[in-house]
Amino acid sequence: MLWSTALALLIGMLFFFLLLGLPVAVVFFGVNIIGAAIFLNGEIGLIQMTRNVVTSITNYSLVPIPLFILMGEVLLHSGMAFKAIGAIERLITRLPGRMAVVSVAAGTVFSALSGSTIANTAMLGRSLMPEMLRRGYHPTLSMGPIMATGSIAMLIPPSALAVLVGSLAGMSISRLLIAGIIPAILIAALFFLYIVIRATYRPQDAPAGDLPARQSLLERWKPFFVYVLPLSTILIAVVGSLLAGIATPTEAAALGVIASFLIAAAYRCLTWQALKAILTETAQTSTMILFIIMASTTFSQILAFSGATNGMVSLITAVGADPFAVLVMMMLILLILGCFVDQVSMVMITVPLFVPVANAIGIDLIWLGVVYLLTMEIGFLTPPFGLLLFVMKGIAPPEIRMSTVYKAALPFVLIEFLVLVLVLFFPGIGLWLPSLVQ
Amino acid sequence: KEVTLQTVSLFQPGMVLSQQFERFIEKVNAEGKGLVQINFVGGASAVPPFEMGNAVSSGVVDMAYLPSPFYANLLPEAGAMALSERTTQELRENGGWELMNELHNKKMNTWHLARGADGVPSHLYVNKPVDKADLTGFTLRTTQLYRAFFEALHATSIQTTPAEVYTALERGVVDGYGWPIQGVLDLGWQEVTKARVDPGFYNADASILINLDKWKSLSDEQRDFLTKMGIWFESTNADNAAINAAEAKKQADAGMIVYSLEGEEREKWLHIAREAGWAAFEKIAPANAKILREKFAAN
Amino acid sequence: MTIIGRVSRGYNATVFSLAAISGTIFGCMAFLIGMDVLLRNVSGTGLNWVVESMEYALYGATIFAAPWVLRTGGHVSVDIVTSSLPAGWGRRVEIAAGLLGGVICTIVFYYSLIATWRAFERGSLVYKTFTIPEWWISALVPFCMFFMIIEFSMLLKARKIDS
Numbered sequence: 046m047l048w049s050t051a052l053a054l055l056i057g058m059l060f061f062f063l064l065l066g067l068p069v070a071v072v073f074f075g076v077n078i079i080g081a082a083i084f085l086n087g088e089i090g091l092i093q094m095t096r097n098v099v100t101s102i103t104n105y106s107l108v109p110i111p112l113f114i115l116m117g118e119v120l121l122h123s124g125m126a127f128k129a130i131g132a133i134e135r136l137i138t139r140l141p142g143r144m145a146v147v148s149v150a151a152g153t154v155f156s157a158l159s160g161s162t163i164a165n166t167a168m169l170g171r172s173l174m175p176e177m178l179r180r181g182y183h184p185t186l187s188m189g190p191i192m193a194t195g196s197i198a199m200l201i202p203p204s205a206l207a208v209l210v211g212s213l214a215g216m217s218i219s220r221l222l223i224a225g226i227i228p229a230i231l232i233a234a235l236f237f238l239y240i241v242i243r244a245t246y247r248p249q250d251a252p253a254g255d256l257p258a259r260q261s262l263l264e265r266w267k268p269f270f271v272y273v274l275p276l277s278t279i280l281i282a283v284v285g286s287l288l289a290g291i292a293t294p295t296e297a298a299a300l301g302v303i304a305s306f307l308i309a310a311a312y313r314c315l316t317w318q319a320l321k322a323i324l325t326e327t328a329q330t331s332t333m334i335l336f337i338i339m340a341s342t343t344f345s346q347i348l349a350f351s352g353a354t355n356g357m358v359s360l361i362t363a364v365g366a367d368p369f370a371v372l373v374m375m376m377l378i379l380l381i382l383g384c385f386v387d388q389v390s391m392v393m394i395t396v397p398l399f400v401p402v403a404n405a406i407g408i409d410l411i412w413l414g415v416v417y418l419l420t421m422e423i424g425f426l427t428p429p430f431g432l433l434l435f436v437m438k439g440i441a442p443p444e445i446r447m448s449t450v451y452k453a454a455l456p457f458v459l460i461e462f463l464v465l466v467l468v469l470f471f472p473g474i475g476l477w478l479p480s481l482v483q
Numbered sequence: 484k485e486v487t488l489q490t491v492s493l494f495q496p497g498m499v500l501s502q503q504f505e506r507f508i509e510k511v512n513a514e515g516k517g518l519v520q521i522n523f524v525g526g527a528s529a530v531p532p533f534e535m536g537n538a539v540s541s542g543v544v545d546m547a548y549l550p551s552p553f554y555a556n557l558l559p560e561a562g563a564m565a566l567s568e569r570t571t572q573e574l575r576e577n578g579g580w581e582l583m584n585e586l587h588n589k590k591m592n593t594w595h596l597a598r599g600a601d602g603v604p605s606h607l608y609v610n611k612p613v614d615k616a617d618l619t620g621f622t623l624r625t626t627q628l629y630r631a632f633f634e635a636l637h638a639t640s641i642q643t644t645p646a647e648v649y650t651a652l653e654r655g656v657v658d659g660y661g662w663p664i665q666g667v668l669d670l671g672w673q674e675v676t677k678a679r680v681d682p683g684f685y686n687a688d689a690s691i692l693i694n695l696d697k698w699k700s701l702s703d704e705q706r707d708f709l710t711k712m713g714i715w716f717e718s719t720n721a722d723n724a725a726i727n728a729a730e731a732k733k734q735a736d737a738g739m740i741v742y743s744l745e746g747e748e749r750e751k752w753l754h755i756a757r758e759a760g761w762a763a764f765e766k767i768a769p770a771n772a773k774i775l776r777e778k779f780a781a782n
Numbered sequence: 783m784t785i786i787g788r789v790s791r792g793y794n795a796t797v798f799s800l801a802a803i804s805g806t807i808f809g810c811m812a813f814l815i816g817m818d819v820l821l822r823n824v825s826g827t828g829l830n831w832v833v834e835s836m837e838y839a840l841y842g843a844t845i846f847a848a849p850w851v852l853r854t855g856g857h858v859s860v861d862i863v864t865s866s867l868p869a870g871w872g873r874r875v876e877i878a879a880g881l882l883g884g885v886i887c888t889i890v891f892y893y894s895l896i897a898t899w900r901a902f903e904r905g906s907l908v909y910k911t912f913t914i915p916e917w918w919i920s921a922l923v924p925f926c927m928f929f930m931i932i933e934f935s936m937l938l939k940a941r942k943i944d945s
């Protein structure tokens with residue numbers, strides 16, 4: 046079989062199974078069963094596939110994934126997040142679109158404390174959205190910033206998805222984690238600008254009459270010192286230790302979890318009820334990601350044995366393609382995939398092909414990694430299939446239609462896309478910070 | 484008629500330890516036209532490292548180039564090659580290869596075509612001075628291969644993934660690690676390694692294994708051809724001395740120094756390495772340890 | 783209570799307990815790693831067994847929670863087609879998908895059982911920090927798939943009653 050036929054067959058099957066609505070992990074098992082039977086010598090290939098399930102997951106570098114998710118769940122279910130949001134809200138006054146700005150600010154802060162986009166979106170959505178709708182904010186201006194900043198959680202360490210990309214693509218996980226920080230801050234700043242400008246020119250979208258009663262300086266700042274500042278311990282434990290190069294991602298993750306639990310305990314927020322919710326949600330989200338990894342590892346092996354990997358590499362090196370043009374192509378493929386599949390699948394489908402190509406033609410792997418992170422982030426918000434769009438629809442009042450959710454995300458998707466283009470032309474936005482470490 | 488062998492290797496092409504096998508593939512494909520061809524599927528990205536043994540044993544791949552620690556679950560006896568003190572040529576003559584091949588046939592369903600990376604000793608690499616055969620106070624990153632030896636010298640051993648070694652060295656979580664003389668620069672570890680300790684010990688090994696059913700399905704002509712290629716491959720083990728020297732020079736150029744043990748300490752170092760290695764080997768392969776030591780150890 | 787009722791209650795309790803074990807494992811991981819880091823920095827000697835245990839913990843926790851996550855609908859799936867089809871067709875596709883899922887899990891169950899059996903027969907040992915029989919580890923895959931098959935058939939049954 047020609048490698049291109051094999052590739053078309055494998056990807057085609059994958060999409061067919063996906064669109065049937067099967068769980069993604071089961072889809073990968075299904076495609077791998079057929080692929081192993083054809084390309085890995087039939088039954089022995091199927092046995093090998095089940096053995097690979099074990100090797101794929103008994104991998105120490107994947108340990109930060111559940112830990113980073115756990116950090117987000119602690120923040121959410123202990124209620125610390127809600128107190129912190131309240132405190133941040135008091136500080137931001139007299140800005141057009143104040144509440145939307147609060148959600149960007151709080152979302153960015155929480156991004157450094159949580160590695161789960163879903164938990165972050167839920168935190169912001171449950172606390173800020175009802176309030177914004179009540180005060181007469183336009184639905185798109187209440188939901189958009191929440192979903193969009195929720196997705197920043199995967200750019201700033203702790204980030205479960207950055208660990209996934211780094212570990213499967215053989216990049217330095219620490220460097221990739223650090224590389225996301227500046228693009229994330231840039232994105233948050235542009236969100237802020239957009240909100241302020243929109244609220245200024247369309248005040249009907251963000252009613253100004255939402256200022257809290259005048260407070261003294263102490264009244265305004267006290268909650269900040271009580272509920273936000275102590276959280277910086279978590280930030281130091283994770284982002285700080287990574288930036289200083291004194292902890293491996295796994296150690297940073299463990300420190301982050303311990304710090305989160307200690308702070309929650311210090312606030313007396315750690316009830317049995319909360320603990321149960323924390324562990325339940327962690328098990329749910331982590332298993333969702335890790336089970337896909339278990340199921341899909343053999344997919345890259347099948348691509349290699351079908352000749353698709355080598356075929357793709359020699360095709361691209363033979364035509365002498367410009368690395369930049371190839372990277373742009375990869376970006377486009379990821380963006381399109383991101384419309385239709387989840388983030389883990391985006392990685393599992395493309396890494397076996399993209400990484401050998403990148404190595405062969407000399408694309409900086411961390412640069413590629415940042416492109417991965419940004420396209421995955423955009424994929425959270427692009428219809429028809431965007432996980433955070435669904436999370437938001439689940440939180441929003443029932444009268445809000447899916448099309449309104451899409452509309453709310455659109456301007457923020459465009460901003461993220463703009464930053465993605467900037468990273469392509471100025472790779473330093475992503476690569477400068479990791480270059481300082483080591 | 485021509486047969487194509489689907490082949491994987493633990494080493495990614497380009498790594499020093501991969502080059503010997505890459506030359507083998509080139510030669511087989513050049514001289515075996517119409518008879519035997521090798522299709523190199525890939526390195527560790529094509530089959531997970533610890534599954535390569537199973538893949539060649541069950542026939543998912545026809546051929547694999549693999550160090551013995553990676554298939555210890557299937558054939559612990561193969562570990563004797565890492566302790567070997569005889570050249571591959573000597574082993575062909577004294578029956579050592581025959582015995583090893585028989586074990587590969589029986590317990591792993593593979594044909595042991597040939598062994599490479601012979602004459603590539605391992606070394607301890609450290610960031611603290613070593614002047615005697617005693618590592619009290621050292622925390623070392625070890626793999627199963629070195630653990631018994633380093634612990635016999637009173638070092639504390641920890642296991643980390645290869646990916647975490649760099650960071651662990653950089654900030655002093657570990658004081659050193661064991662590794663063959665070849666390959667440190669491929670991993671970039673020279674940046675965070677101060678010194679190598681001489682003398683080297685043990686013997687790197689990587690074997691060309693062929694699935695036994697596949698081997699039996701070949702014609703006599705094909706088998707003879709591959710055997711001839713295998714013998715040629717083992718003859719290239721002689722080049723390893725020069726490659727070792729070149730690697731040592733590259734390490735020196737990268738700023739690494741050498742702590743050299745001399746006289747009694749050197750003897751003690753080598754003696755403990757040897758005895759600890761064989762003692763650990765006896766534990767995992769009790770039935771065949773004695774006879775394997777007879778063949779593979781010098782005297 | 784009927785026998786079927788008792789079996790199904792016992793089964794449900796098993797699935798929930800496995801999930802609870804999984805959550806507990808995820809929760810404990812950070813503290814063990816933290817202890818290792820602390821001891822290594824304070825006394826110079828860490829806990830040798832932590833790295834490998836964490837690898838198995840990751841594996842075990844995922845295996846234990848997977849059937850329960852399937853039940854709660856937590857495994858991400860791309861439902862853009864099924865949700866946009868007219869109701870009758872949507873249900874048909876869902877039933878087909880449920881059947882297909884069950885078949886896929888049965889195939890994985892069967893071959894992972896063979897893999898486990900072979901490892902057992904051969905007496906393979908894994909030599910890392912711990913030396914343990916390989917089949918202890920590989921047996922968890924068919925174990926998980928067994929529950930996944932039942933979960934898929936329960937999903938199918940629920941769909942059928944709906945229609």
Ligand code: NA
Nearest residue numbers: 156198201203
């Ligand atoms: Na984050």
Ligand code: NA
Nearest residue numbers: 383384424430
């Ligand atoms: Na999407």
